[in-house]
Every structure is written in structure tokens, then in C-alpha cells.
Amino acid sequence: MDLGIKGKAAVVGGASAGIGLACAKALAAEGARVVLAARREKELGEAAAGVAKQFGVEAVPIRADLTEEGEPERVVEEAARRFGALDIVVANTGGPRAGHFSEVGDADWETAFRVSYLSTVRFVRAALPHMQKGGWGRIVVVGSLVTVEPRPELVLSSGLRTGLVALVRLLGRQHGREGISVNMVSPGYTRTERVIEVANAKREETGRGAMQALRAIAAEIPVGRLAEPEEIAAVVAFLCSEPAGFVNGVNLVADGGQQRGV
Numbered sequence: 001m002d003l004g005i006k007g008k009a010a011v012v013g014g015a016s017a018g019i020g021l022a023c024a025k026a027l028a029a030e031g032a033r034v035v036l037a038a039r040r041e042k043e044l045g046e047a048a049a050g051v052a053k054q055f056g057v058e059a060v061p062i063r064a065d066l067t068e069e070g071e072p073e074r075v076v077e078e079a080a081r082r083f084g085a086l087d088i089v090v091a092n093t094g095g096p097r098a099g100h101f102s103e104v105g106d107a108d109w110e111t112a113f114r115v116s117y118l119s120t121v122r123f124v125r126a127a128l129p130h131m132q133k134g135g136w137g138r139i140v141v142v143g144s145l146v147t148v149e150p151r152p153e154l155v156l157s158s159g160l161r162t163g164l165v166a167l168v169r170l171l172g173r174q175h176g177r178e179g180i181s182v183n184m185v186s187p188g189y190t191r192t193e194r195v196i197e198v199a200n201a202k203r204e205e206t207g208r209g210a211m212q213a214l215r216a217i218a219a220e221i222p223v224g225r226l227a228e229p230e231e232i233a234a235v236v237a238f239l240c241s242e243p244a245g246f247v248n249g250v251n252l253v254a255d256g257g258q259q260r261g262v
Contacts, residue, residue: 004242006031009083011075013066013123014092016043018192019142021051022233023090027240028055032088035060035079058083066093067114072122076130086130088240091120092142096156104156112156120164124171128180137180138240141168142232145188145255161186165251172249181248183239188255189217190227222257 010027014020015036024034028051036051038044041063048061062078064071080086096112097104104112120141131137145151147165150158165184172182218225235254238244253259 001241001243003030003237003240005088005240008032008087009035009079009085010088010090010240011035011037011079011086011123011127012090012092013037013072013075013119014094014142016040016047019187019190019229019232020090020092021047022229023092023142023236024051024059025055026230026233026237027088027090028052028057028059030237030241031055031057032240033058033060033083035062035075035082037062037064037066037075039063039065066119066123067111069122072119073126076123076126080130085134086127087134087136088138088140089123089127090140090142090236090240091123093119095144095154096160098153099155100152101155108156109159112160116157116160117163121167124182128175131180132175132178135179137175137178138244139171139180139182140236140239141182141184142236143184143186143251145186145253145258147184147186147251148253148259148261168251169249176248179245181239181245183247183249184251185232185235185239186251186253186255187232188221188227188253188258190229190232192229220258221255225256227254227256 010032012020012024015024016038024036028034036048044061048059051059062075064075066072093115096115143161144157146154146158147161168182168184232254
């Protein structure tokens with residue numbers, strides 16, 4: 001399927017590795033020009049160079065800590081200046097630290113709010129004027145399985161990412177007539193650095209080793225394995241596409257069937 005985004009200008013957060021890098025590659029494979037934003041400068045530069053070489057598109061690294069005030073806005077403005085437009089934003093950040101309710105304090109909650117919620121608000125707020133000017137836009141927020149099934153060992157993420165679901169729905173309703181869609185993709189357990197942290201949290205809860213915890217996680221998933229970052233990125237890329245224009249304000253869960261609710 002031609003996703004109809006060749007030449008579009010995109011920004012992907014957390015793009016030096018994992019799901020973020022996979023999303024940058026998926027968009028570049030469709031011909032989009034991509035800004036990759038992340039904190040780790042060396043890894044980011046290597047990732048951008050690899051994307052440009054593999055797909056023959058403009059791939060620009062911008063080092064930024066998206067949890068800091070002004071950084072999401074700076075990335076958006078630099079991308080729009082470089083490309084002359086901004087059409088696609090993938091708001092992806094690392095999740096807050098794993099832990100149970102009794103294990104986290106006020107500082108953890110405040111940090112988690114900046115990481116998981118406020119960074120997305122800033123990204124979207126900065127991007128919307130550019131998309132309104134162009135009369136077309138795709139915003140995809142990368143969420144988590146906890147948006148539909150809260151997890152006790154991920155209390156920070158469970159408490160905050162659910163609020164992003166409401167924000168996505170509100171913004172989708174508000175901006176749909178402007179040719180801008182706003183959606184969320186909530187991955188289940190995916191083979192990234194983050195899942196190792198979750199496995200360690202489960203290890204402390206169950207007394208099992210990390211590898212045993214990973215196998216236990218995979219056993220909970222009906223397809224019998226973790227997701228690969230590229231599988232999540234394929235869903236994100238579709239929501240960024242021209243054919244997905246009627247999909248708006250949704251939280252699309254990609255979890256291998258793990259969610260137990262209706």
C-alpha cells in the first residue's frame with residue numbers, strides 16, 4: 001500500500017533506538033523526510049545517518065531532552081525551518097520508571113508527569129500551527145498497554161498515560177475538520193530496553209530471574225512472544241498515512257491480544 005506520505009516532513013521523538021527509531025525508519029521507507037530527536041547524541045547521529053543511507057531520504061538528528069521546558073518546541077521549530085513545513089509528529093518518549101505505588105514518591109510522580117504527559121502536550125502544541133497552515137497533519141502519540149489495562153508494577157505509567165487517551169480524543173475532535181488527525185498507538189510488551197526494566201520489576205515482585213520474568217511476560221501474550229519494534233512502527237506509519245485520514249481520536253492497542261477487557 002502506498003501510504004501517500006512521500007516528501008512529507010516528520011518529527012519522531014525518542015528516535016535513537018527502540019520503537020522511536022523503528023518509527024523513523026518506517027516513515028522514511030515511505031519517502032518521508034524525518035527529524036530524529038533524542039538525548040543520546042552519538043547513538044542519535046548514527047541512527048540518522050543509517051536512516052538516510054538506507055532509505056535515501058533527508059534524516060536530521062536533533063539532540064534534545066524532550067522532558068525539559070522548551071525542548072519539544074525547539075525541535076518542532078528546527079524541523080519546520082529545515083523542511084519548510086511540518087506534517088507528521090510521532091510523540092514518543094521513554095516511559096517513567098517501573099515501580100509499585102508504595103515504592104514511588106512525589107519526585108517520581110513529578111518526573112513521570114514531565115516524561116509521559118507534559119512532553120507530549122508541548123510537542124503537539126508546537127506542531128499544530130504548522131499543520132493548520134498546511135491544511136494536513138498526522139499526530140501519533142505512543143502510549144502503552146497500561147492505557148487499557150493498568151499494571152501495579154507500572155503505577156506511574158498507568159496513572160498518567162490514561163490521561164493522554166482523553167487528550168488524544170479531545171484533540172482529534174477539535175482538529176479533524178482541519179485535516180489533522182490525532183491518534184494513539186499503545187504497544188504491548190515489545191523487545192526494547194524498556195521491557196528489560198519491566199522484567200526486573202517483575203523479578204522483584206515474583207522472585208524469578210530476569211529471563212524467567214521475560215518468559216513469563218511472553219507467556220501472557222496470546223501470540224506467544226513479545227512484539228518487535230518494527231511491528232509497532234508499522235501501525236504508527238499507517239496512522240500517519242493518507243489512507244488513514246478517517247481514523248481519528250482512537251487509542252489503537254497493538255498487544256498481541258493480551259488485553260483482557262472488552
